[in-house]
Amino acid sequence: MIFEMTTQVRVSNIEEGHKWYETLINKHPDFIPHKGFVEWELIPGCWLQVAEGELTEGNGPLRLGVTDIEGERERLIKELTIERFEIHSRPEVPVKWGTFRDPWGNRIGFFEYLDKKEEETQIKSILGTDSSRV
Known part of the structure; x- marks a missing residue:
């Protein structure tokens, strides 16, 4: 049974990514578990993760x-x-x-x-x- 989901995007600079996605979503992150990573619960059980790291193409x-x-x-x-x-x-x-x-x-x-x-x-x-x- 699937009951929750997350999706992740990568950014090269977490501070810039945090600010950009905060503006996009129009709210502060719901969870910042560690350096280089922020998360928003978009709707109940549906999370967007923004992580600093190697960029991926075509996603x-x-x-x-x-x-x-x-x-x-x-x-x-x-x-x-x-x-x-x-x-x-x-x-x-x-x-x-x-x-x-x-x-x-x-x-x-x-x-x-x-x-x-x-x-x-x-x-x-x-x-x-x-x-x-x-």
Whole structure:
């Protein structure tokens, strides 16, 4: 039985990586177990680890669900000076999505549900909360 997950990205400078990902995720890390390593619990049981070390090519993208992909794109262009990324959609796919790179080459992406009722149901299910407060 799988009940939890982690994914890891590597950065060449942990201080810069910590700051960059803190801005991306828009919150402080949940866990810093030792030097060169920080972790965020993105949703219950789903962790993002940022580790200082040898960079890996071709990984990802790590896609993060958001409620306003255009707004998040504009925020990151302003706060992290990422390049403007294209937002894609297809009639048979229930989300729109886009991908960008962090300063270390890791591919990161966002997706947003097109059906806002489905999005609300997902948020409630995952977080176990009233999504109007999320």
